[in-house]
Amino acid sequence: xxxxxxxxxxxxATFTAQKSNTKYCSKRCADLANKQRMREMTQTxxxxxxxxxxxxxKAMNEREILSPRLLAEFLGVGLxxxxxxxxxxxxxxxxxxxxxxxxxxxxxxxxxNDSTEPNLLSFSPALTKAAEGASPSIYQDSTRSMKKxxxxxxxxxxxxxxxxxxxxxGTDKILKESGITVIKHKGKHFYYLSEVEALFRKxxxxxxxxxxxxxxxxxxxxKFNLKPATVWDIVSSYQIPSKKIHNVxxxxxxxxxxxRGTAPAGTELWYTVQxxxxxxxQTRDQVYNVLRYNNIQRVQVGRNVKFRRDDYxxxxxxxxxxxxxx
Numbered sequence: 001x002x003x004x005x006x007x008x009x010x011x012x013a014t015f016t017a018q019k020s021n022t023k024y025c026s027k028r029c030a031d032l033a034n035k036q037r038m039r040e041m042t043q044t045x046x047x048x049x050x051x052x053x054x055x056x057x058k059a060m061n062e063r064e065i066l067s068p069r070l071l072a073e074f075l076g077v078g079l080x081x082x083x084x085x086x087x088x089x090x091x092x093x094x095x096x097x098x099x100x101x102x103x104x105x106x107x108x109x110x111x112x113n114d115s116t117e118p119n120l121l122s123f124s125p126a127l128t129k130a131a132e133g134a135s136p137s138i139y140q141d142s143t144r145s146m147k148k149x150x151x152x153x154x155x156x157x158x159x160x161x162x163x164x165x166x167x168x169x170g171t172d173k174i175l176k177e178s179g180i181t182v183i184k185h186k187g188k189h190f191y192y193l194s195e196v197e198a199l200f201r202k203x204x205x206x207x208x209x210x211x212x213x214x215x216x217x218x219x220x221x222x223k224f225n226l227k228p229a230t231v232w233d234i235v236s237s238y239q240i241p242s243k244k245i246h247n248v249x250x251x252x253x254x255x256x257x258x259x260r261g262t263a264p265a266g267t268e269l270w271y272t273v274q275x276x277x278x279x280x281x282q283t284r285d286q287v288y289n290v291l292r293y294n295n296i297q298r299v300q301v302g303r304n305v306k307f308r309r310d311d312y313x314x315x316x317x318x319x320x321x322x323x324x325x326x
């Protein structure tokens with residue numbers, strides 16, 4: 001059936017339709033009308049949400065007694081932080097049965113507190129954590145420690161990483177585990193330059209004290225005619241001891257000479273597994289168990305595993321004494 005004289009509810013044009021409930025003359029008008037309905041619906045939701053927020057804010061302003069949850073909303077912090085303020089006495093609270101409440105006037109008075117008592121403005125979870133002994137680092141008040149003009153006495157993780165040619169993550173881990181003083185200033189962590197330098201001097205001195213001779217990367221490349229990538233492959237594959245001092249990497253001379261087959265004759269300091277088996281009448285498994293359980297240093301040279309003669313001989317001599325074979 002054909003219906004003539006229908007009026008489009010969007011553009012007002014007259015059109016002919018096949019159904020009596022057709023509202024629009026074209027798909028374009030239908031799409032435009034649908035978009036308009038969606039905009040009106042969205043605006044209604046926004047208006048309702050704003051109205052609810054205003055009502056909640058009005059109720060908050062009129063409320064004098066706050067629960068920890070309302071305290072968190074009032075201060076714009078998490079519920080855990082609100083409980084910390086209460087438990088540490090920063091905000092006065094009252095217990096009513098099993099419930100905890102605070103006065104809004106007590107909360108507002110904290111911001112006007114100029115005394116030396118703890119307040120919301122000076123509260124810092126990092127400082128509290130350090131004070132409680134949760135971290136080995138010593139946090140200091142930045143307003144006392146960081147003085148204008150003496151920035152050269154302080155350094156950051158990024159500067160330390162660049163100076164010693166380390167990754168940011170590795171540097172951060174070293175500094176945190178060292179227990180040296182940490183100064184928190186404007187959201188950043190600073191360290192005393194003197195303490196950092198002393199820390200890395202100590203680390204350098206403690207790097208493989210049993211090794212007395214070292215190659216630099218340039219020495220290795222020149223002596224063995226190797227490319228930098230090849231040097232790195234050898235160091236990684238054979239686990240050659242290395243250390244880094246002021247952006248210069250050093251590799252154990254004896255380890256590199258062994259791997260490249262240039263160690264002087266008669267100065268062999270290492271056993272192979274077969275040599276240890278022959279000398280002490282042990283099986284292969286017994287030799288590996290001794291190495292594993294006593295943490296004796298090993299290097300892979302070609303298809304052979306080598307380890308220090310002195311370490312292994314000393315261990316076997318100790319085990320041979322009466323009463324030490326348990």
